[in-house]
Amino acid sequence: MAKKNVKIETYSKEVTLRWYHQMMLMRRFEEKAGQLYGQQKIRGFCHLYIGQEAVAAGVESAITPEDYVITAYRDHGQALARGVSARACMAELYGKITGCSKGKGGSMHFFSKEHNFLGGHGIVGGQIPLGAGVAFAIKYREEKKVCICFFGDGAARQGALHEAFNMAMMWKLPVVFICENNLYAMGTSVERSSNVTDIWKIGLAYDMPAEPVNGMNVIEVHEATTKAVQRAKNGEGPTLLEIKTYRYRGHSMSDPAKYRTKEELEKYKELDPIANIKSYILENQLAKVEEIEAIDEEIKTIIADCVDFAEKSPYPDPSELYNDVYAEPNYPFIME
Amino acid sequence: MRIIQFREALREAMQEEMRRDPNVFLMGEEVAEYNGAYKVSQGMLEEFGSKRVIDTPISELGFAGIGVGAAMAGLRPIIEFMTFNFSLVAIDQVVNSAAKMLSMSGGQYNIPIVFRGPSGNAGQLGAQHSQCFENWYANCPGLKVVTPSNPYDAKGLLKTAIRDNDPVIFMESELMYGNKGEVPEHEYLIPIGKADIKKQGSDVTIVSFGKMVNLCLEACQALESEGIQAEMIDLMSLRPIDYDTLVQSVKKTNRCVIVEESWPLAAIAGELTYMIQKRAFDYLDAPILRVTGSDVPLPYAPTLIEAYLPNVKKIVHAVKQVMYRN
Ligand SMILES: Cc1ncc(C[n+]2csc(CCOP(=O)(O)OP(=O)(O)O)c2C)c(N)n1
Ligand SMILES: [Mg+2]
Numbered sequence: 001m002a003k004k005n006v007k008i009e010t011y012s013k014e015v016t017l018r019w020y021h022q023m024m025l026m027r028r029f030e031e032k033a034g035q036l037y038g039q040q041k042i043r044g045f046c047h048l049y050i051g052q053e054a055v056a057a058g059v060e061s062a063i064t065p066e067d068y069v070i071t072a073y074r075d076h077g078q079a080l081a082r083g084v085s086a087r088a089c090m091a092e093l094y095g096k097i098t099g100c101s102k103g104k105g106g107s108m109h110f111f112s113k114e115h116n117f118l119g120g121h122g123i124v125g126g127q128i129p130l131g132a133g134v135a136f137a138i139k140y141r142e143e144k145k146v147c148i149c150f151f152g153d154g155a156a157r158q159g160a161l162h163e164a165f166n167m168a169m170m171w172k173l174p175v176v177f178i179c180e181n182n183l184y185a186m187g188t189s190v191e192r193s194s195n196v197t198d199i200w201k202i203g204l205a206y207d208m209p210a211e212p213v214n215g216m217n218v219i220e221v222h223e224a225t226t227k228a229v230q231r232a233k234n235g236e237g238p239t240l241l242e243i244k245t246y247r248y249r250g251h252s253m254s255d256p257a258k259y260r261t262k263e264e265l266e267k268y269k270e271l272d273p274i275a276n277i278k279s280y281i282l283e284n285q286l287a288k289v290e291e292i293e294a295i296d297e298e299i300k301t302i303i304a305d306c307v308d309f310a311e312k313s314p315y316p317d318p319s320e321l322y323n324d325v326y327a328e329p330n331y332p333f334i335m336e
Numbered sequence: 337m338r339i340i341q342f343r344e345a346l347r348e349a350m351q352e353e354m355r356r357d358p359n360v361f362l363m364g365e366e367v368a369e370y371n372g373a374y375k376v377s378q379g380m381l382e383e384f385g386s387k388r389v390i391d392t393p394i395s396e397l398g399f400a401g402i403g404v405g406a407a408m409a410g411l412r413p414i415i416e417f418m419t420f421n422f423s424l425v426a427i428d429q430v431v432n433s434a435a436k437m438l439s440m441s442g443g444q445y446n447i448p449i450v451f452r453g454p455s456g457n458a459g460q461l462g463a464q465h466s467q468c469f470e471n472w473y474a475n476c477p478g479l480k481v482v483t484p485s486n487p488y489d490a491k492g493l494l495k496t497a498i499r500d501n502d503p504v505i506f507m508e509s510e511l512m513y514g515n516k517g518e519v520p521e522h523e524y525l526i527p528i529g530k531a532d533i534k535k536q537g538s539d540v541t542i543v544s545f546g547k548m549v550n551l552c553l554e555a556c557q558a559l560e561s562e563g564i565q566a567e568m569i570d571l572m573s574l575r576p577i578d579y580d581t582l583v584q585s586v587k588k589t590n591r592c593v594i595v596e597e598s599w600p601l602a603a604i605a606g607e608l609t610y611m612i613q614k615r616a617f618d619y620l621d622a623p624i625l626r627v628t629g630s631d632v633p634l635p636y637a638p639t640l641i642e643a644y645l646p647n648v649k650k651i652v653h654a655v656k657q658v659m660y661r662n
Contacts, residue, residue: 044460044636095460095637106462106636122464123422124394157393158425185394187370193393259370316635318643325632333631334600 011219013286015061016277019218021295022060023053023274026077028303029086030249033076033093033107036307037253042093046107049077051248054273055180056081058221059148062229068116068138070131071150073108074180074247075120078150082115086306096313103316104324118147124185125151125158128177132168135175135238146232147175148225154185156199165240169206172237176228177203179240180215182247187259203240215245216271219280246271337518343376345487345519346452346508349494350377350414352523354384357412360498361388363399364416364453373418374454374513400426400451404433407449407503414498417453420469420507434503435478447503452494455483456547456597458510460641463633468598470546473505474574475602480504480528481574485549487517489572492526500528509547531578533585537567540655541585543608544595545571548646552595555651566655574604582608583615590621591658595646600628622658627651 030048037046049056052074060081063069071078079089084100092099093107101111111119118134121127131149138145155161156179168175179199183190190197203210209231213224221243228239246268250257281287322333340348354360361384366373368381368391381389392399396417403413417423423430434447457466474481480502484490490508497504534549535556544552549570556566567585571577586592592612594605605626612624630644656662 043638044462045465095639097637101636103637104463104635104640106460108462108464109636122462123425125425154394157395159395159397160425186373187366188391188393192369192391315639316637318639320637321630321632321635321640321643335631 010284016281016286017291017295019057019061020274020277020281020292021299022057022081023218023277024295024299025086025302026053026056026080027274028299029080029089029306030076032303032307033090034249034253036093042107043095044106044108045073046093046253047074047251048247048249049074051268051273052180052182052215052245053077054218054221054276055178055215055243055245058218059178059225061222062225063146063148065116067145067229068118068134068147069150070118070127070134070147071120072124072127072152072155073120073122074152075108075110079110079112079117079120082112082117084110084112084115084117086302087309088112090306090310091313094310094313095315096310097316097320098309098313102320102324125155125160127151128155128158128161129164131177132164132173132175135168135173135232136171138174139171144233145174146229148178149175150178150180152185153179153181153183153190153199154188154193155179156202157193161202165203165206165208165238168238169208172235174232174235175238176225176232177238177240178225179242180245181242182245184247184251184260186251186255189259198242200240200242208238208240210240210242213241213243215243216268216273216276218273218277337520339516340487340519341513342487342490342508342515342517343374343513345491345517346376346494347378347380348519349491349498351380351383353495353498354388359410360412360414361390362414362416363390363392363403365392365394365418367391367416372416374510376513377416396422396426397429401429401433403449404429404437404447407434407447408437408445412448412498414450414452417451419465419510420453420455421465421467423451423453423469430473430479430503430505431476435476438502439478446501448501449503450494450497450506451503452506453508454510455507456509457634457641457645460636460638462636466634468629470507470574471598471603474604478503479575481507482528482572483507483546483574484572485512485546485570487515487519489526489532489570491519492524493528493572496525496528499525504528507546512547515550526572529573529576529578531581532570532572533567533581534570535566535568537565537589539565539589540591540593540658541567541569541582541589542593542595542651542655543569543571543582545574545604546597548595548597551646551648552651555648555655558648558652559655564655564659564661577608579611579615583612586612586616587619590619592620592624593651593654593658594624594626595651596626596628597646598629600626600631603628622660625654625658627654
């Protein structure tokens with residue numbers, strides 16, 4: 001079950017450059033977000049995706065815009081991969097009305113219905129049954145779609161996961177559960193959270209097809225996800241992928257990450273997923289260095305533009321407070 | 337007197353009680369090796385070892401229930417929720433097990449447990465990390481609910497909570513952990529169920545609890561500069577509630593404003609208002625007003641948070657309204 005695919009095809013210029021573009025956009029976006037957090041332009045909790053980019057990018061290329069994605073609070077990368085604009089994402093971090101959740105969600109709660117991006121969720125594990133529920137609706141309506149449900153290694157220890165896995169498997173729901181195992185849940189390493197450190201093996205308890213995947217390589221992520229998505233769309237039910245990755249930064253902006261060594265961090269930086277795809281592109285002569293540099297330049301512009309956009313956008317007017325709480329238009333709030 | 341932080345006061349309370357009683361232990365996410373997500377339990381792993389200061393996985397329902405089970409068998413757990421927002425994952429064990437056990441066992445199994453952690457907003461944390469739970473748990477018979485507002489009260493109340501033979505919900509705030517205050521070196525306990533008059537006054541009674549008390553005290557200062565002497569009552573316990581102290585004060589001042597961070601419907605303020613109108617109806621010179629959080633999930637944007645939360649201006653405004661001084 002854990003065995004690797006034999007790679008027979010070389011990926012096209014278009015596909016590989018798109019991966020590079022997406023991952024670089026995530027990287028630069030997050031670096032910028034980190035800086036802006038330091039300047040207190042962004043507040044609250046802010047969890048960066050740096051190091052994990054190959055997961056979101058490799059999954060996105062395995063699905064279509066009609067498919068669904070749901071994730072936890074570490075959600076900037078997934079939103080960008082779905083195609084939510086850097087402007088809408090940055091404005092959300094600023095808490096501006098032009099943000100993808102009108103400035104009401106912040107870093108942890110990016111949403112975009114337009115992109116079938118079902119959000120950023122703050123209660124660890126809470127989105128796991130939600131993802132199964134979306135898959136339930138897909139099956140109910142007899143659509144040929146899939147729901148990708150991301151969660152962290154820490155979330156694997158929540159009861160909600162086990163209940164959802166059981167039902168999703170029993171009912172053969174078209175969902176791919178993706179554990180982004182970045183080795184830590186805040187300061188707690190995977191080893192300190194369970195005896196079952198191969199998280200993919202949790203799937204086996206429910207007879208769910210499951211396997212580990214190298215998350216530092218976008219191609220491996222893409223291939224494993226493609227198989228799982230096919231299985232879901234063919235009515236064969238869920239898959240659990242444990243994608244092994246690493247976050248370069250602390251858990252959130254306030255975490256100095258003293259629980260891990262510098263050597264460990266350096267080891268993973270050498271496996272950097274962006275450097276990885278870049279050398280793949282160059283080695284297979286899919287594009288010239290200049291083309292890659294042009295992408296870097298383009299991303300610089302996108303980042304500068306999204307910050308400018310967020311800066312210039314207005315905050316929600318206080319009168320927005322009572323909007324979007326009920327679907328009912330004239331709900332009688334208590335105002336006194 | 338010596339001045340220490342709120343988090344240090346909590347830590348001292350736990351340390352002293354753990355030294356005193358080997359049945360007391362602390363369990364929760366990141367409490368041991370990380371020294372607490374908010375550094376409340378800093379150094380406790382070192383002192384008490386991993387048998388008594390225990391890191392858990394992110395499994396609130398499981399470890400809350402393990403705490404209740406351990407209490408049934410004679411231990412005295414302190415269960416830390418990283419925040420009470422996450423207690424929702426565990427609320428079945430808090431309400432269905434801890435709160436109801438003594439009653440449904442006909443008095444055989446009392447549950448000496450403390451569930452503690454921060455409650456309420458702590459800045460721009462969004463809807464899922466900002467909720468107040470005081471009224472939720474206070475609604476439930478079988479529980480006690482305690483909400484200190486300063487380091488001195490926090491230490492004395494937490495020590496009492498740990499010694500209490502019933503389940504106690506002990507609510508703090510991320511925004512108060514760094515607050516400093518006088519805490520004596522000698523041991524003291526503060527009883528659960530007694531309110532504290534934080535400031536004497538004769539014109540109006542302001543009632544609150546938890547971190548809102550500090551806001552009310554600021555409002556009292558602002559009011560003083562306008563010649564209004566407010567009496568400020570910190571309830572400290574929300575189950576049981578010290579209605580006597582409250583009613584006595586209102587009988588003296590004839591006016592009352594209640595300040596509470598939670599949503600308005602079924603909040604503590606409604607309950608207080610009921611008891612005041614029942615026991616001091618003839619003494620009231622104005623309708624009781626409340627200042628609460630808005631009737632919506634707390635959004636992220638600063639402009640909306642400003643509109644949502646109680647603040648000094650809103651409290652002063654309400655006080656002037658009950659004094660017909662607008
Ligand atoms: C139910 C619940 N408990 C605790 C928390 C606090 N918390 C936020 S993130 C986190 C760690 C989660 O780690 P993991 O699932 O591995 O995701 P990662 O942050 O590594 O992406 C914790 C404990 C929470 N948000 N929800
Ligand atoms: Mg993790």
